[in-house]
Amino acid sequence: MNEIIEVFGFEFMQRAVVAGVVVSSLAAVMGVLMVLKKASFFADAVAHASLTGVAIGVLVGVDPVVAAVIYAVLVAIVIPKKKTESLVPVDSFLGFLLPFSMGMGAILLSVTPGYKPELISFLFGNILAISRFELMIVMLFSVVVGIVFVVMRKQFLLVAFDEVQARVSGLRVKTVEAWFNVLLAITVVIGTKMVGIVLINGLLVIPAATTRLFARNVGQMFMGTPIVAMVMTVLGLWISVVTEMPTGPMIAVTAGMIFLMALGLKSLIIRLR
Amino acid sequence: MPKNEKVIEVNNLTVRYPGMTHTAVEDVSFEVKRGSITTLIGPNGSGKTTIMQALLGLVEFTGEVMIFGRSLREVVEKVGFVPQRFGFDVAFPMSVNEFVGMVVLEGKSDQREKRVKKVLNEVGVGKMTKRMLRELSGGQMQRVLVARALVAKPELLILDEPEAGVDVAGEQSLYDLLEKLAKERDMTVLVASHELDVVYTYADSVVCVNRKLVCSGKPYEVLNQEMFEKIYGRELKFYGHEHHK
Numbered sequence: 001m002n003e004i005i006e007v008f009g010f011e012f013m014q015r016a017v018v019a020g021v022v023v024s025s026l027a028a029v030m031g032v033l034m035v036l037k038k039a040s041f042f043a044d045a046v047a048h049a050s051l052t053g054v055a056i057g058v059l060v061g062v063d064p065v066v067a068a069v070i071y072a073v074l075v076a077i078v079i080p081k082k083k084t085e086s087l088v089p090v091d092s093f094l095g096f097l098l099p100f101s102m103g104m105g106a107i108l109l110s111v112t113p114g115y116k117p118e119l120i121s122f123l124f125g126n127i128l129a130i131s132r133f134e135l136m137i138v139m140l141f142s143v144v145v146g147i148v149f150v151v152m153r154k155q156f157l158l159v160a161f162d163e164v165q166a167r168v169s170g171l172r173v174k175t176v177e178a179w180f181n182v183l184l185a186i187t188v189v190i191g192t193k194m195v196g197i198v199l200i201n202g203l204l205v206i207p208a209a210t211t212r213l214f215a216r217n218v219g220q221m222f223m224g225t226p227i228v229a230m231v232m233t234v235l236g237l238w239i240s241v242v243t244e245m246p247t248g249p250m251i252a253v254t255a256g257m258i259f260l261m262a263l264g265l266k267s268l269i270i271r272l273r
Numbered sequence: 274m275p276k277n278e279k280v281i282e283v284n285n286l287t288v289r290y291p292g293m294t295h296t297a298v299e300d301v302s303f304e305v306k307r308g309s310i311t312t313l314i315g316p317n318g319s320g321k322t323t324i325m326q327a328l329l330g331l332v333e334f335t336g337e338v339m340i341f342g343r344s345l346r347e348v349v350e351k352v353g354f355v356p357q358r359f360g361f362d363v364a365f366p367m368s369v370n371e372f373v374g375m376v377v378l379e380g381k382s383d384q385r386e387k388r389v390k391k392v393l394n395e396v397g398v399g400k401m402t403k404r405m406l407r408e409l410s411g412g413q414m415q416r417v418l419v420a421r422a423l424v425a426k427p428e429l430l431i432l433d434e435p436e437a438g439v440d441v442a443g444e445q446s447l448y449d450l451l452e453k454l455a456k457e458r459d460m461t462v463l464v465a466s467h468e469l470d471v472v473y474t475y476a477d478s479v480v481c482v483n484r485k486l487v488c489s490g491k492p493y494e495v496l497n498q499e500m501f502e503k504i505y506g507r508e509l510k511f512y513g514h515e516h517h518k
Contacts, residue, residue, distance in 0.1 A: 036365060154378050161375065162361040168329050169376050169425070170349035215366040216405055 007241050015135050016127045016237055020194055022142045024203055024233040025226030027191045029149065030184050031204035032225055033160040040201055042079060045094040046185045047192055047200045049075045051105030054122055059112050065137050068189045076185035080177060125196035125248030138190045145183045156180050157218065195248040206255040207232060213266040232258055280429055280461040281305035281328065285336040288323050297323045301486045305463055309477040310455055313465040316505050319483045321465040322357060325433050329354055340429065353422030357433040363406050369393065370402040373421045388424055396420045396450060412443030423454070432464040444468065448475050
């Protein structure tokens with residue numbers, strides 16, 4: 001028991017827990033709507049594209065997270081426009097953007113002179129290495145995303161759940177979607193700091209999928225999902241530290257294991273009824 | 274507002290979907306009077322849903338569509354819509370209460386809840402507020418969809434084949450409800466349907482389409498063997514109808 005508490009006594013661990021709890025709960029809430037909108041591929045594309053932003057940041061001397069957020073927001077604004085332009089179908093466009101941006105990011109990082117961050121830390125995340133400055137940036141972006149989300153939550157839910165009804169109700173659906181995409185892009189980028197580009201979708205999808213198994217209404221979904229995400233993240237963090245395993249993958253695996261257990265429990269409950 | 278006021282006025286409506294060689298709807302004109310129940314009839318693929326989507330601004334079109342003498346954008350709060358198919362994930366955890374209240378974007382939550390409760394009672398599903406959407410039968414779901422369309426207190430209600438997925442008894446009680454609500458709320462109703470019984474029993478006027486306008490007017494005046502052949506083809510026999518408004 002003492003060992004468990006001791007681990008959380010380290011400053012680097014405290015920073016990681018704060019960042020992890022805030023970002024994972026934010027990602028989880030966004031994930032509820034992302035899954036409803038069937039926009040997982042969008043989040044994946046933004047995450048991969050953000051590597052180019054990171055590389056540009058390193059190249060020009062801007063904080064990589066800030067540069068990646070700016071780049072990802074631009075991508076998030078461009079992608080929905082492809083929906084309405086039929087020259088290239090949107091899934092093909094995303095299929096192009098994903099490897100292109102990631103490849104471009106890796107190349108730019110390799111030609112950047114002087115100190116550069118490890119590519120692997122962007123692919124799989126390294127939240128234990130988060131600095132005070134990075135934590136501050138992550139918190140700042142999280143607060144901005146959180147405030148806009150709370151203000152626009154009703155519009156986001158209506159557009160994500162029933163776009164036709166949203167249009168009939170007179171909502172400017174494209175504007176609402178653009179705001180959501182921008183918030184999602186920011187969340188994805190700050191989330192990659194935790195679990196990396198490759199695993200970020202898990203942070204968005206798994207807590208929502210787990211909560212959905214037991215929730216009976218939207219209120220329970222939005223209350224339960226961040227709690228589930230926090231448990232997954234803190235548990236994953238702790239296991240990674242005590243087993244000296246990589247943090248991002250361990251958070252993703254822990255989240256996956258909790259989801260599988262929840263699925264098993266739900267199946268059992270249905271069978272016993 | 275006078276009774277003969279035109280609530281809907283459609284002139285030369287033509288819709289062509291991108292990539293389609295033929296028009297989904299061509300040069301259709303009709304009008305709907307205030308306080309009436311008007312049915313839009315035609316076979317599958319005749320353009321009923323497309324016309325409704327054009328009225329609601331959901332598809333691009335040429336021609337003119339006026340609602341209460343204005344463009345839809347100016348009077349959007351006066352229009353309620355009940356879709357034919359669920360464009361949403363019914364399995365998503367959502368209570369009836371949340372589903373109906375979701376379209377009320379303004380106002381305090383307690384006022385919203387009162388409105389939702391009132392309208393759910395009106396359509397006869399007042400005891401199901403906490404039930405999940407996926408637990409509802411087809412008939413209950415249709416009533417909940419009607420409640421959602423009514424919660425914004427519309428003056429015009431547009432319904433796209435609301436009887437889809439509902440049994441015969443459910444269909445009749447749904448239309449009885451619509452007739453009652455239309456009278457109580459002084460509401461104009463436009464309903465697309467393929468049920469001819471509905472036309473004779475509930476409609477004040479009918480608009481028949483088969484990509485183009487085939488007929489419009491009072492059901493017992495315009496519906497005859499010639500019209501049915503034009504709408505549905507020669508295989509459908511016309512037996513008239515004793516009961517009409």
